[in-house]
Amino acid sequence: MLNLQGIPRLPISLRAIFIILSVLLLVEYNLLLAQGQDQQQTAVLIEVQLPIQNTNIGGITRALDSAIENAGKAKVKNQRPWLLIRFLPLSENNQIRSDFGACNTLESYLSSPSLTRRCRTVAILNGKYADHAFLPVLSCSKLIVSPETNIHGPEADTSLLTSEVKDDYRRVAEAHKHFPASVIEAVLDPTVALHEVTTDESTFFATGVERQELFDKGKLNSSTAISVSGDILTLDKLIFNQQSAITVMPTNDTTLATELNIAPTRFLKSSGPIGEIHAVVVDMAQLQSPSRIRDKQILINNLADQHNLIIFQFESDGAHTDELINLANTIADLRYEEVKTVAYIKDHARGAAGILALACDEIYLGPEGSLGGFGNSTKLGELTFEIQETLLALEKTTTREWSLFYRCLQPTIELHIFTRAQTGETRGFCPQQIMSLDDKDQWTRGTPLNDRRHFNAEDLQTLGHLQGVASDLSAVLGNYDLKLSDVEIKTTTGLSGFLNEVAHSDWFLWATLTMAIYGLIAELAAPGLGVPGLISLLGFGLHIWARHLNGTVDALEIILILIGVICIGVELFVTPGFGLFGIGGICSLLFGLILSAQSFSLPTNPFQRQQIANSFLGIIGTIVGTVLLYQISIRLFGDSWIGRIIAPKNNDLATAQRNNWNEAMVHWEHLVGQTGQTTSRLSPAGKARLGSKVYDVVSDGEMVSANSMIKVIEVIGNRIVVSKSS
Template identity: 25%
Template sequence: MRCHSATALPLVGMTLLLPLLAFAQESAGTTASVQAQQVELARKPFGQFVTIGKQVDDQLVSQITNLTRKLQTRAVGEQRQAILVLEISTGSSRQGQIDDLAKLLVSPELSNVRTVAWIPKSLEGNHVILALACHDIFMPPAAVLGDIGRGTALSNVEQNFVLDIVDRSRNRRMSRAIVKAMMDPASTVMRVSREDGEGKTRQQFLTAAELRDLQNQEVVISQTDTIKDPGQPGLFKGSEAASSGFLVAATPANRNEVVATLNLPLEAMREVGSGEAKVVVRVIAIDNVIDKLLADFVQRETQNAMASKANLIIYEIDSPSGDKDYAQHLAALIAELDPAKVTTVAWVRKEATQAGALVALSCDRIFLSDDATIGNIDLKAMRLNRGQQLDPVGEMVPEDLQKLLTLTDAIAQRKNRSASLIRAMADPTQPVFEVTQQESGRVAWMNELELAAQPEKWIKGQAIPETRDGNLLVLTAKRGEELGLTEPPCRDLEQLRTRLGIAPTADLRPASKTWVDNLVTGLNSGLAGFLLITIGITCIYLEMHLPSGLFLIGAVTSFSLFFWSRFLGGSAGGLELTLFILGMALLGLEIFVIPGFGVFGVSGILMTIVSLVMASNTFSGMSATESFEQSMSSLGSLAAAMMVVIVVAAVLNRFLPSIPFINRLILTPPGYAEPDGEGLHLKPSLLSPVTFSGPISLGMIGMTSSSLRPTGKAMFGDKYVDVVSDGAYIDHGTKIEVIRLVGNRIIVRSADEATEA
């Protein structure tokens, strides 16, 4: 027994020690993994984008100067490389500011700052000097660079300055001959292949004079090509320069590819000015289903934010679905906002799927909470189309899917995101693969169509798991960050505040719908617009017959509500209101001032109709067919309103004089007393003539040229005169008889009534 016990003790000890050893090994492995991540983070460069627009001024030069000093200090302190990316556009700045900024970029004080010129579009003029002062130049394959003098040669002083900048820029792909060609159209550039001392072939770019000097030195030249003839502007294409190994270091298509090529974090794409300038932020809540009410509210709040000079709009999203057309319209509206004026941020608290995902992807930056998801833009699940039920579940019109994919492609291009990943959220037939560029080793994600269209050589990898088996792509916060579609997740709104550099005192309470928004949306409906127009025109008609002022107030109220709701709804503005007021003014002139009905009346009617149609529709984002259909729908509603007014007018004209109390509101001509119905009356022909200074006499028969309410116009022979009805309404084109002459007033009544009398 003792022997067994002695043997068992070591075994028990070994059994107890094994878990401890395993835990120690696991802890050591975890520590080593953390340390490896820290080392990798330390090696990864950091950077900053700065946009140089059409004008370089002293403020921009000072701003970039301060930024480069901060980058240099941080790079030295963290022992990492700093990268300053200048996005340069064509402009016409003063040469002094260009020279100062170019000197700064080649300063030896920026030894730890790598400068990169990113040229998204073709660049000409003196802004090219800034690109030449950088360490590297990135530009799309189709863009061109050069022609500093815009067709004219620079002076010798200016050329010497630029050449000095180029010599100090440390761009190994730069050639003085190429730069001279950019400054002088008369210059010639030759590409020369020669052998060096070791027998290896070297490529040089020389001017004609430099080539002659080389030939005089009896250097062996194997090949000579002319890449720029004299008299042509010195413009060089990105793809040709990159393939020939001069001037251009890389040919990315957008900012995302620039960031990937430089191995920078996504935060680097945030502009330098956004953190230093005052951040004016607005938060807009997008909760639940995106229907017309919510879409109209978000559109109004976005317009209000832009009007209040907000430079940061946060859309707080928690939306599972919505109306497909309203969601697409809202996504297009947000995507088209100018990023130079405002930065849009999608903050997904829990879910952004279907319509919610489409709106989130249209923003400049996307942040998800730790447990949020984004994706699954399923048209079959978006059951509404402008408030109308779609076809039965399971059926999908190909045109609708193509329209959606066209929008997602446009959003991806505008926001520099992977078009294949966004397409995979809407189309389950297009799986996405992880691909690697052979030359640079850069990793990207493409579908089969995008991979086949790329001119570069990519190594196709495995399909990402989320797009296998015909599933629509849905991403978590962590997975979205890994695929470069979203930014690192945030715990809550306060962490998002820190990430965006928003002041602690800034109000981040989201704007949400109120009863006013519901009222405006209700008034913007087609039925409400039809009723308001009908009531407004009817009130105008009644006011002309019963001038009490009450109906005028009703007309003004109806049309005010119509244009107010359209103005807040975004379909009407100052132009529509001006046309309506001008049209009504012309109609008033035609009825009460100018005889007959001509140019003023027709112009007034047309202006009124055009203003009402324009105010009833938002034509932005619609095709020509859709705009025509909307216009016809509005004209139909307006025609229906006019038909209702005509019917009401006919009924009122027939029964108005016999309605108690109302008949007393009809105007009686001055000087005319209502006769007693029981008394005897003389025939007008028996009355003695009354002197009247004019060609009109008692008993004359004429024809009304306008409606008499009670005043109007009439024709007696070839005479066109003002007349006054004896009290009743007389329609246009009715035979009338003169029954009284009071001063200069001609009092008439219908000839039919005179015959009966």
Template identity: 20%
Template sequence: MRRQKPLTRSAAGLGRGTRIFLLLGLAALAAGPSTAPDAARSASLAVIPIKDEITDVLRRSVERRLEDARAAGAKVIVFELHTPGGLVTSALDICRLIKNLPADVTSVAWVNHEAYSAGAMISVACKKIYMSPSSAIGDCAPIMVSPTGGLEELPATERAKAESPVLQEFRDSAASNGYDPMLCRAMVTVGEEVWWIQSTTGDERRFVSAADKKKLIDDVAEAERKWKTVESLADPKSGREQPLVQPVDRPDTLLTLSQSEAVAFGFASGIVGDLDDLVGKLGQSGAPLYLETSGWETFAMWLNSPWVRGFLFMIVVVGGYIEFSHPGLMLPGITALVALAIFLGAPYAAGLADIWTFVLLGVGLALLAVEIFLLPGFGVAGILGGLMVLGAFLGTFIPREPGAPMFSLPNLQGTWDALKIGIFAMSGGLVMAMVGIVLVLRFLPQLPVVDKLILSNPSAEALAPQDPFASVGLVGDVGLVISDLRPGGQARFGNEVVDVQSQGKYVEAGKRVQVIKRDGGSIIVRPLTDEA
């Protein structure tokens, strides 16, 4: 089945991200004309892929594509999920966008091929869930990682703060869309067992906690039991009964469901092989409207990759060094400033950098200015300022944790991972910068254009003082003494009067002398009468 694609892209949904890139000089390229959708874009079903890490850039992209889908008249909107998760705040915003769709619009999550963490939260915000073959959904709990990389128990207060908004979102989605609340909770919270039980008559099944299972089964005499544990499940693909391992979720694990488990547990509506299969199961006809991320949205996400940010950091360091070591070139300084603006602006637009990083950067730069202009050589202000600037740069890699105060140490695995990535990117950028500086010192003055802008170091001959009378009083010239030589004095050679020095003998004025030696700027003479 052929997929329709939009003919134009609206920039209206980029919001704060567009303003950031305006400041970076990208607005002229990123902002496109906003046009009303035409008949060629109309479709009853639209597909919005949500892939890779979920950030604020992706959230704004989803918002824009939802507007395009609504403008095209889509009554079924499919969210194709292939994501490991991402920012909780961005995912919560996407969930609200989905739940705020009109009642006559059906939202469908298509897990193709994974929807972990924030991806699982977005999935349950939809009215229906479909799974692709070899797919998985779940694992949406905060985990604390120690600075050494080992797992540690999350304190109760911190766990409550981190889990609260996520649990509330799952509870609301379960109540609104008919998903089992026990399974939803098990995807977020550890420490609880989940059992799948059924009535002895076989007409009802439910998920219960270990306490409820004990109350309904273990504490009841076998002859009087009305409930029993489910021992097998029917594979949705083959239809064959397969043994079921109980409990469904253990206290030390987070619930993650395969495609077969999700369907058998009633969490997903079915398994689909491809988009055509999904369109058929949803009872739709015609080509779906496939709304992908725009080129500039993809570019904005690309700018936040560690490799790109490490390269930008290298440009900032090398460009700043060239500008300070060769004042007046301007181009390296401008390049460094543009790279710095992108280095700081891209993560802020993506929701990764918090406002405190820019406050820390401003204070650090102020301390560096104090060190340079007010207290040169003092050292303390410069060291503190440099550390603050580096800390601010590193902070642009670290998102704020949900429920955490503005200044707090990382508690969640994703935050520690982001910190490690930031250290790796900046260290790599610094190493590349040092190599670049060495190359600059070696080759920059030899470039055809730059060699005309940079003054070359003068030679030793050029630095030597010049004798204004270099052509006067050459060896063999004869002159007239005009002041007694004791042994120094003056003599006239032609029309020029110069200082001369005899060989140690007294010579009266009016005598004729001959130059016998020049030693630097000194002229050594002898009286001609000595030759007689």
């Protein structure tokens, strides 16, 4: 045991002080230990696509609020997370610039104590910038730029930079000190020269006036002109590198995480991919049938497990509304799995297909692209409670007004642009949505969006829902530093997907229809069911199967086609002669084929009327083309074995040519006096075989039974009169 008898006892006051200091040291040690265990930061990265305008500032601030909320949930106690804002520059062809008022609103938001208490802001720049987005950039607490970044003045016409605008830039620059006042003055006013000057104390930037003052006082050792009066100043890495508050480095996710000491598990990215991009393109052109839509849903869910960027390429007329709404919910929910979704519509996404594009995080249109409008989707009818609840769920997930989804489902609804006076925010509302808002009195109704029943690039830009205009898929991929060779384009999955793809192809549809009509014509030319008849039945069967997979054939179309084929068969084998069954069968078959080419029975809008006209012309064109093909083939194959199959009664080429000439001239006098046998009952019209051919004939008045001997007694034009012969 330790002997403390030789140690003098400390006074009580000193012992108390010793104990308190020991406790404080222990607490500090634990805090330092905890910090050492978790020094890495939490961050959320959000991309802001320029231009920043009154139409999209509301959506930007809402997205920032949501991002900060997500970061707050993942942060470590007593730690302010990073809010990383990547400002995406305008494309070279985009002449639209950011509004100063909207940028001023964003600057106020980023500088507000309510935000700075919750997070630290970082502006990330990579590219060329020449608009008022420079103002909110200056308001961030940290600035990270790539070596390739260039910043020009916010207005090409400097007369638009009023003294009030310049004062705002000076105020923000002074508060955050990313750039000295001299640099800001030279950026805002091209008449202000900028120099890099050296004095005994330091090296810094000075305006032309400030340089002259230093020279007059004898304090100027040397100077280098950065820009002279009248030149437009460009801020580049030469200037950036001399600012201690600015970091110049590559701005990819990996370098950002290293620079800011961000924990990989706490590096969030708002509705988008984190780190390395694993992208895939999904072709959304084949959405005509429920089976196709379900197959697409399975494909998307499978792809979401292995990719964090899915680009949907649309070319659809819409179809089954309920199934497409379910698919839209699937796409919208991908943001919860940290999968970014992008819609690209080069030409159109009509009807309910438009809600699929609206469910994506970003939307790109082709130069002539359109979203929504009249299509093949089933008519929605009135806005029921169930439908409104479904649309509200989509609005909550996507932060897009449910009125836009409703317009896609019901193109005839009234839609207006509304503006909130307090913030300048612009939204598109239908009467039902604006009346349901608690703050409806704060919104002012403006321009209607009813001239067109679809949304074009201008409409979506006004509403703040357009990411950009892209001429092709490569241009869209370029926004994510991707090329076509970097991604795989997915259409379908599995055997059912392959069959769907075959059934959807135009060549298969028209090939099967041509085969069916060709066999029918050959069968009409050769009494009795033979190879042509089997080919025709096979062609009709495959055509109906393909149309069924495409979702355009239902019970009505199948019944009409079957009635047509049966009636034509009755005309051939039961009641020879071209009468009611023949005409009715052809009309029924034609009507069934036309209806099977689209997903609706009766057209209800201009698009459907145009489509049914195109279907009619396509069917008629196929029939005419098949008739010509048949005539060419019987002359081409002649007396060969193929010729005997498609035209067995004309296997004697000389006889066929002579009879064809006679029939074409309606010159059947050569038949007078010939004898033959009836192939059907003459009552008084029917059919009879004369030589090697079967003709339509009429008796001289009496009824003649089938298989009776007859003799041609008279020919008048194309009327062949026969009498019973003993």
